[in-house]
Amino acid sequence: MNFKINLHTIKLLSIFVKYNFLKLLMKIKEVDSESKIKPLRKSFLIIFVAGICILLISIAYYYYSSTREIVVNEKYSELKTLCQIKATRINQWLFERHSDIKFFSNNNYLSDLIIEYNSKVHSDELESHIIDILEPVLLNDRYHDIIILDTNRKISLSLKNGSSLMPSILDAYIDKAIAADSIVLSDLYKDEVRDVIFIDFIAPIRDSSGIVRAIMLFRIDPSINFYPLIVEWPGPSPSAESFLVRYENDELLVLNELRHAKNTALKLTIPLRYVENTAVKAVMGQSGKITGEDYRGVQVLTHAQPIKNTNWFIITEIDMDEIVSELRKREFVIMFAVGVIIIILILGLLIYYKNRKEQIFHKLYQREKALRETNEIFKTTLYSIGDAVITTGVDGNIIRMNKIAEQLTGWLESDALGQNIEKVFRIINEDNLKSVENPVRIVLKQGKIVGLANHTLLISKDGNQIPIVDSGAPIKNEAGEIFGVVLVFRDQTEERVAQNQINESREFFVRLFNLSPLPTAILNADEMLYLNISDSFTEVIGYAPEDVFNKSFYHLPIWMHPESIIERMSALMTLKKITKHEVEVITKIGEVKQMLLFLDLFEQKERQYIFLKLLDVTNEHHYVQTIRDSENRFKTMFVSNPQPMLVYDLKTENILEVNDAAIKHFGFSYEEFINIKLSSIKAQDSANLIQVKSFYGPGWEKLKCLRKKSGSSFVADVLTDKISWQGIDARVMLIIDITERINAQKTLIEAKEKAEMNDKLKSAFLANMSHEIRTPLNGIIGFSELLKQMDFSQNEQFEFFEIINSSGKRLLALVNDIIDLSKIQSGNIKAKFSQFDLNKTFNDLYIFFKPIAEKKSLALSKQISLPDQETLIVSDEQRVYQILANLIGNAIKYTDKGSIEIGYKINDAKIIFYVKDTGIGIPEEAREQVFERFMQLERPDKQVDGTGLGLAITKGLLDILGGTIDFESNKGDGTTFFVEIPYLKNME
Numbered sequence: 010m011n012f013k014i015n016l017h018t019i020k021l022l023s024i025f026v027k028y029n030f031l032k033l034l035m036k037i038k039e040v041d042s043e044s045k046i047k048p049l050r051k052s053f054l055i056i057f058v059a060g061i062c063i064l065l066i067s068i069a070y071y072y073y074s075s076t077r078e079i080v081v082n083e084k085y086s087e088l089k090t091l092c093q094i095k096a097t098r099i100n101q102w103l104f105e106r107h108s109d110i111k112f113f114s115n116n117n118y119l120s121d122l123i124i125e126y127n128s129k130v131h132s133d134e135l136e137s138h139i140i141d142i143l144e145p146v147l148l149n150d151r152y153h154d155i156i157i158l159d160t161n162r163k164i165s166l167s168l169k170n171g172s173s174l175m176p177s178i179l180d181a182y183i184d185k186a187i188a189a190d191s192i193v194l195s196d197l198y199k200d201e202v203r204d205v206i207f208i209d210f211i212a213p214i215r216d217s218s219g220i221v222r223a224i225m226l227f228r229i230d231p232s233i234n235f236y237p238l239i240v241e242w243p244g245p246s247p248s249a250e251s252f253l254v255r256y257e258n259d260e261l262l263v264l265n266e267l268r269h270a271k272n273t274a275l276k277l278t279i280p281l282r283y284v285e286n287t288a289v290k291a292v293m294g295q296s297g298k299i300t301g302e303d304y305r306g307v308q309v310l311t312h313a314q315p316i317k318n319t320n321w322f323i324i325t326e327i328d329m330d331e332i333v334s335e336l337r338k339r340e341f342v343i344m345f346a347v348g349v350i351i352i353i354l355i356l357g358l359l360i361y362y363k364n365r366k367e368q369i370f371h372k373l374y375q376r377e378k379a380l381r382e383t384n385e386i387f388k389t390t391l392y393s394i395g396d397a398v399i400t401t402g403v404d405g406n407i408i409r410m411n412k413i414a415e416q417l418t419g420w421l422e423s424d425a426l427g428q429n430i431e432k433v434f435r436i437i438n439e440d441n442l443k444s445v446e447n448p449v450r451i452v453l454k455q456g457k458i459v460g461l462a463n464h465t466l467l468i469s470k471d472g473n474q475i476p477i478v479d480s481g482a483p484i485k486n487e488a489g490e491i492f493g494v495v496l497v498f499r500d501q502t503e504e505r506v507a508q509n510q511i512n513e514s515r516e517f518f519v520r521l522f523n524l525s526p527l528p529t530a531i532l533n534a535d536e537m538l539y540l541n542i543s544d545s546f547t548e549v550i551g552y553a554p555e556d557v558f559n560k561s562f563y564h565l566p567i568w569m570h571p572e573s574i575i576e577r578m579s580a581l582m583t584l585k586k587i588t589k590h591e592v593e594v595i596t597k598i599g600e601v602k603q604m605l606l607f608l609d610l611f612e613q614k615e616r617q618y619i620f621l622k623l624l625d626v627t628n629e630h631h632y633v634q635t636i637r638d639s640e641n642r643f644k645t646m647f648v649s650n651p652q653p654m655l656v657y658d659l660k661t662e663n664i665l666e667v668n669d670a671a672i673k674h675f676g677f678s679y680e681e682f683i684n685i686k687l688s689s690i691k692a693q694d695s696a697n698l699i700q701v702k703s704f705y706g707p708g709w710e711k712l713k714c715l716r717k718k719s720g721s722s723f724v725a726d727v728l729t730d731k732i733s734w735q736g737i738d739a740r741v742m743l744i745i746d747i748t749e750r751i752n753a754q755k756t757l758i759e760a761k762e763k764a765e766m767n768d769k770l771k772s773a774f775l776a777n778m779s780h781e782i783r784t785p786l787n788g789i790i791g792f793s794e795l796l797k798q799m800d801f802s803q804n805e806q807f808e809f810f811e812i813i814n815s816s817g818k819r820l821l822a823l824v825n826d827i828i829d830l831s832k833i834q835s836g837n838i839k840a841k842f843s844q845f846d847l848n849k850t851f852n853d854l855y856i857f858f859k860p861i862a863e864k865k866s867l868a869l870s871k872q873i874s875l876p877d878q879e880t881l882i883v884s885d886e887q888r889v890y891q892i893l894a895n896l897i898g899n900a901i902k903y904t905d906k907g908s909i910e911i912g913y914k915i916n917d918a919k920i921i922f923y924v925k926d927t928g929i930g931i932p933e934e935a936r937e938q939v940f941e942r943f944m945q946l947e948r949p950d951k952q953v954d955g956t957g958l959g960l961a962i963t964k965g966l967l968d969i970l971g972g973t974i975d976f977e978s979n980k981g982d983g984t985t986f987f988v989e990i991p992y993l994k995n996m997e
Contacts, residue, residue, distance in 0.1 A: 288324050
């Protein structure tokens, strides 16, 4: 350190001697030399301005290019995210449709109905059952049609759109479904007959022995609920679009309509030889950001992704022109700014060139004045310097020496002038006390600065030995010739004492430094050189001190990202306080460790040093990274989940976060959601939910009744789990709206109950029919046999014939009822409207039933509202008679005493008939069943004759006539039936 200080001092002195003392001797020659300074040349200024302009233009171009790249990358990130969302939605859409057909194809009851329907002449009743089960699925155009095929692949049943021909393209998919015994998705295809694009889900229907008895097809019109998933775009954009393609026959086939071209679905193809087409690039395996041409030949930015379990690719793209259009204004601003800067630069340089000339002339005057002062400055400097200084000529004789030199050598300057340097400046080696070559002679020989070793003693004039450190430097003229030497030296007595103390302190520091358990290093802040490392640094990082010492921070491959650490060190120089950073360190064997870097700055003798410590946190970092990865996966699942999800605070039940599906489903905005509590979306258990829980089965306790912003409620299957959300104990909630599933399940249950009820009614009907048919047949056969076997009187024979005739009529009425009901159910009965006299029909009914009522001691009365001249109406007279006859007959059958009243009245455009009795009445619990087929009210006191078809036939006939039927009744108080039909006076 002392040696360096002397070198610095002697350099300063040599400069003063060279440019001051010698110039004083050279006088006018030096002044003339200074006067030859020339101003800057114009050519140099032109080149300089041109260089600056080129630099500014380059910087502007680089800025524009980098900005363009950033904008493109941001737009690509949006494209990629949107493409992934669309792919997820398509997969979800396919999964939901697959679940539908799986549910129905695995339904044993439905499968048995379909097999039975295909194995017989197509039964209208079976067809009605199948339609009742499957028809709810067709609501809201979820499916275009549901088709049942027989074993010959002929259409046996089409639920909605009357499909009659099966496209041959489906044969291969049907074979695949049968062979795999699983549900198969056909590809998109065009029905050439209808000129419509379809996609089908195909499932085989097997019997209990595993033989295929039928094929079920769920046919979807993709233009309604599939293509919108692909083509819809979340924001305004004049060029962005997304579409599906598939690979076939060395070309790509576009599967949906395109934004910039019409009539392209399953028609537009892109040959694979168009290698610049972005869709071709994606299908051929290129991933990530894709640029090239689209189907129009326009340059686009594209991201593509395959759809799982299909041969489809989803393509999202946007025109490059649209992306860079945002930069046009910025490009103009940059060009304008660069032009203004160039103009200002040129004007500034012209002003500078003018001022430069004036400065040169002024400077020449100042230098000439300064030359006169140089001698005095040199003397003052020489005598005021803190070190001893002696100057000599080339012969080694002393020219000048300052006061410090007088004190150390013991010679006065006046006595030493002209003396040889060896006489005044005598030095020996401190260790062996032998003479040492004088540094002045060495400088004159070598022509460069030299210094002696520290162990040097100066022998003063009085014989004292003084430890010194010294150095010498040549004094040269402008030609490089040496014409003197400057010698600088200093007394080291006090420094030696201080140095010993420093050495002791240094050893103590080094010992503490090496005992540090953390890897530690010290760097020179100016040159960024490693000065020392601790033993723990060697143990952990692997580098020995000799590998590191005086090595540049930039060249030692320890840091994974050295540029970031340089920035932090630069900040440390400004802040001057301990900083902590997380960094990646590469050990000597190549292992990468995560560490905390502690940086501190300290100064010593006007030099700055950086104190560096490392703490290994690799294991902690892996743990934190695992948590972050888990959080990122959760956030991705949370945001992209198609089902509503939300996170709420366990303590306050404040909603903390929701996904887009929840916002869409509930109708709240994001800001509204995070300002409400969980209770705001809860609803009281409705009767609907209570009913659902009764048939839902295991897991019903997870069902909740939730409320939308509109106030409507729905039943949901709710799953929750505890999580930590930004340091808060919270729960994540997954909400699955099961409204459609409940409706489908209700339909199945109702269909099952209806089928069971029909089975019971059929059994009751068959038992009743056997009785109803057997009784009149026994009467006919029995009395016919009696007439053949015995002789009876004429009166007895007449009585027998009456019984046979009555039994025949009863049997005929029974057969007519069954035929009428069958015709009503099959739709084969048509109303025969004609004009007839209503009062006459009413009188006929009264006359017919009056004796029958009198046999049971019942009073039959009638009430009519129209005079005979106004009683012509238009309807089906036969069916009106039949309807009223059924009601009057039932009234007589179920009334044992009292009266029966029949009549009608006119109410606006309606005729209201009524039949009122005082019979046993109809209990409330049987109200919904009285119009069912084969339904009869039971009487505990007697057997009731009949088939239970009368009211069912009556209701069916009224549907044909456009009328309605209702009744009022209390058990034991009688019943009043009301029948309404349109009141028409003529045939118009």
